[in-house]
Amino acid sequence: MSDNHASVLLVEDDEVIRRALAMALERYGYTISTAADGLTGLELFRSRPPGLLLLDVMLPLLDGIGLCRRIREFSQVPILMMSARGDALDVVSGLEAGADDYIVKPVDTAILVARMRSLLRRASFTPTPQPSALIFGDLSIDPQALEVRRADDLIALTPTELRLLLEFAAQPGIVLDRQALLRDVWDYGWDGDSRVVDLCVQRLRKKIGPDRIETVRGFGYKLKR
Template sequence: MSDSASSLLLVEDDEVIRKTVVMTLERYGYAVSAAGDGLTGLELFRAGGHDLLLLDVMLPGLDGIGLCRKVRETSVVPILMMSARGDALDVVSGLEAGADDYVVKPFDTAVLVARIRSLLRRSAIAAPAAESAVVFGDLRIDLAGLVVTLAGRPVALAPTELRLLLEFAASPGIVLDRHHLLREVWDYGWDGDSRVVDLCVQRLRKKIGADRIETVRGFGYKLRR
């Protein structure tokens, strides 16, 4: 079943899991490069050409969290973290390091492919056509070019951060709850962990200003007009 021509980079130290995932993803039409340790994974990433990274948390040499941070120094490529236990600390650390989503091992193939498809869709967002740009003070969102500037300077946003900002910008001053944001931004039927939303909001605040997105306790978040 051919699904996509996208190029993926898998960094997983367990050889059996690595080979199984590579074969599975290739059956869906993905081109997959693979590495068994973090440093080799970093070299492959720097060689370029990947549309999405899948990083195991526990890796020799350079762990998945460290690798994620290294990638985020230069790139907004979508990152899916893989955690063996779904340990809360692993999940939080990965999301804080800049990952867009996570999946817990052992995972169902259908779940993994759904997460990958979702992340790739987020990285190819179609801009709304109603307006060319929206402005909130010194924050400007160019909807045609999907470029965000703050006080005239470009702001580098990962795909999920950009989608989250666009969702807020579509309803300024309106409180959006976490379930709504999970459904609309993470765009699949996953009744997931709200920490994904909270940590992405935190990352977005660091880039566009801490006071720009207001927390409405017990309800959710809203973008200040």
């Protein structure tokens, strides 16, 4: 699915913001469905899974953090979270819950669309073919099948987590700094927050093993051979 025809579920309780965002995104060619609370958003997601989820943190009935966690129990669809400007706790909580990225309010439509396109590119990412699976201890990465296994157990990764792991696997033992990762994985370096990288690495460690990705203080991260 091309990004300008992607379906987007927008979950936002403020009617003015919800209507304005829906109209703006429709002008960019997106198909928009909306919900005003987290539980309705969850029901809509289950009945008509979108290509991307755009949700506010502060929602009635089920907040954005809770909705994100619930969806990550059964889906790896890209999630872009909206947070009040300067509210670092919301940002961190959202990323730890499984969101792929976040944007602060008030939302600049051009930046929002750029972030959405980046997420959708990651979701449809096709890596350069590799001759065989990449093996790192008990971790096996198949770049063609886009599958990751640990001790033969299949690991469910979000598109962002998968692309981040593939970036590390392409340069094992090499330290990759946060800005390079923002550029190559998140597709932006002009408005990036390194917390996105740090928290995605934390989520990845929980899934592939805590010691596989090493922190090099003051520089970045590297995948152990």
